Amino acid sequence: xxxxxxxxxxxxxxxxxxxxxxxxxxxxxxxxxxxxxxxxxxxxxxxxxxxxxxxxxxxxxxxxxxxxxxxxxxxxxxxxxxxxxxxxxxxxxxxxxxxxxxxxxxxxxxxxxxxxxxxxxxxxxxxxxxxxxxxxxxxxxxxxxxxxxxxxxxxxxxxxxxxxxxxxxxxxxxxxxxxxxxxxxxxxxxxxxxxxxxxxxxxxxxxxxxxxxxxxxxxxxxxxxxxxxxxxxxxxxxxxxxxxxxxxxxxxxxxxxxxxxxxxxxxxxxxxxxxxxxxxxxxxxxxxxxxxxxxxxxxxxxxxxxxxxxxxxxxxxxxxxxxxxxxxxxxxxxxxxxxxxxxxxxxxxxxxxxxxxxxxxxxxxxxxxxxxxxxxxxxxxxxxxxxxxxxxxxxxxxxxxxxxxxxxxxxxxxxxxxxxxxxxxxxxxxxxxxxxxxxxxxxxxxxxxxxxxxxxxxx
Ligand SMILES: Nc1nc2c(ncn2[C@@H]2O[C@H](COP(=O)(O)OP(=O)(O)OP(=O)(O)O)[C@@H](O)[C@H]2O)c(=O)[nH]1
Ligand SMILES: [Mg+2]
Numbered sequence: 001x002x003x004x005x006x007x008x009x010x011x012x013x014x015x016x017x018x019x020x021x022x023x024x025x026x027x028x029x030x031x032x033x034x035x036x037x038x039x040x041x042x043x044x045x046x047x048x049x050x051x052x053x054x055x056x057x058x059x060x061x062x063x064x065x066x067x068x069x070x071x072x073x074x075x076x077x078x079x080x081x082x083x084x085x086x087x088x089x090x091x092x093x094x095x096x097x098x099x100x101x102x103x104x105x106x107x108x109x110x111x112x113x114x115x116x117x118x119x120x121x122x123x124x125x126x127x128x129x130x131x132x133x134x135x136x137x138x139x140x141x142x143x144x145x146x147x148x149x150x151x152x153x154x155x156x157x158x159x160x161x162x163x164x165x166x167x168x169x170x171x172x173x174x175x176x177x178x179x180x181x182x183x184x185x186x187x188x189x190x191x192x193x194x195x196x197x198x199x200x201x202x203x204x205x206x207x208x209x210x211x212x213x214x215x216x217x218x219x220x221x222x223x224x225x226x227x228x229x230x231x232x233x234x235x236x237x238x239x240x241x242x243x244x245x246x247x248x249x250x251x252x253x254x255x256x257x258x259x260x261x262x263x264x265x266x267x268x269x270x271x272x273x274x275x276x277x278x279x280x281x282x283x284x285x286x287x288x289x290x291x292x293x294x295x296x297x298x299x300x301x302x303x304x305x306x307x308x309x310x311x312x313x314x315x316x317x318x319x320x321x322x323x324x325x326x327x328x329x330x331x332x333x334x335x336x337x338x339x340x341x342x343x344x345x346x347x348x349x350x351x352x353x354x355x356x357x358x359x360x361x362x363x364x365x366x367x368x369x370x371x372x373x374x375x376x377x378x379x380x381x382x383x384x385x386x387x388x389x390x391x392x393x394x395x396x397x398x399x400x401x402x403x404x405x406x407x408x409x410x411x412x413x414x415x416x417x418x419x420x421x422x423x424x425x426x427x428x429x430x431x432x433x434x435x436x437x438x439x440x441x442x443x444x445x446x447x448x449x450x451x452x453x454x455x456x457x458x459x
Pocket of ligand 1: 230232235238250252256337339340361
């Protein structure tokens with residue numbers, strides 16, 4: 001991956017569409033476009049043309065017109081990558097897009113790697129790593145909350161928060177370095193109290209950020225909800241009813257669902273990932289057993305369990321077994337098939353006192369609004385929805401923030417216990433390195449590569 005190359009890729013999704021965009025970035029972008037583009041404005045030269053303007057014309061392959069296009073010109077350094085960028089907007093035909101891309105590549109341009117445009121923006125200092133991650137989150141967002149978290153991060157909210165903590169730590173680190181450099185055998189380091197206060201303050205900031213992580217991750221990836229229960233209780237019916245579509249096969253034969261089916265819905269802007277699973281029972285069937293292993297995995301990894309019971313049946317031993325396995329804190333018991341009870345409650349309802357319960361009829365779509373409300377409450381429990389709150393949105397950021405926090409605590413303890421400045425300097429350097437990892441300044445190369453490789457081509 002060479003920074004000096006001019007790169008190009010199709011930046012829009014490949015499928016018939018109104019328009020499609022081919023993006024070219026690098027110092028040859030403009031001259032290469034000149035070779036293909038015939039402007040409708042006589043004598044127009046893109047090199048001399050004003051930046052951030054659109055130009056109408058045709059792309060030609062030799063004498064053969066390929067498509068009528070608009071060219072968007074963004075000259076360095078005021079572009080996404082900070083390099084010269086040309087975006088060719090043609091009709092959104094896969095073949096036309098591929099044709100134009102090929103013409104561009106034949107002129108000595110290299111096909112961009114996944115995420116390479118964004119990587120250039122990062123390497124040229126236009127974005128920090130949290131903003132890079134925000135771009136990816138925004139593209140992949142599945143809910144309004146996901147978009148909001150990504151946009152806040154893209155605007156640099158998290159970067160600024162981390163930078164503010166770094167400033168505080170830098171200040172103390174500089175004082176300590178100075179006291180090492182100018183240390184006099186008899187002279188004591190005189191700023192301990194002041195340093196402790198400053199570092200405690202930085203620690204509080206990090207603690208608040210860390211407290212936001214669960215909220216941030218929830219906003220980004222949504223609430224993972226596993227539908228668990230014995231066969232035939234109506235798990236797949238409930239999935240279909242919530243999705244308002246016949247996604248999963250429903251029959252009256254126990255053991256219908258074999259594989260995991262995952263689909264998302266939005267509840268008041270929160271993404272909820274519903275995971276339908278195979279009914280749990282004892283069986284010799286190989287396929288069903290494999291399905292059940294997957295149910296077990298979903299059971300263990302989901303944020304919330306919907307334990308579904310058939311309210312028209314007695315509470316048998318297997319159901320009691322499942323109830324005992326679940327933690328009432330992250331379980332909602334669904335009393336399905338309430339239509340069969342003609343307004344009555346199941347006789348065994350008393351056994352469920354520890355649980356939140358919702359009575360529904362998946363078949364007749366009753367009780368679903370109440371269920372959605374409960375899911376939203378559970379998903380956003382303990383979460384502050386304050387505008388000014390800064391969020392950590394993924395595990396990578398969370399882990400680095402934790403490391404920074406631990407290093408700070410060790411430094412504070414060291415200061416309190418009159419430890420030598422050399423030790424303090426090491427702890428503060430650890431803390432600064434961890435903070436630098438969040439924004440991408442001290443992040444390991446392979447991790448960076450992985451982050452960019454998960455992008456789509458053309459971004
Ligand atoms: N009366 C009534 N029948 C329902 C309700 N929900 C589901 N059923 C029926 O119960 C049977 C089983 O439904 P499914 O949704 O396939 O059950 P499941 O839990 O996914 O079953 P497995 O995939 O075998 O584990 C079907 O005949 C459904 O029509 C309901 O609310 N009321
Ligand atoms: Mg099913």
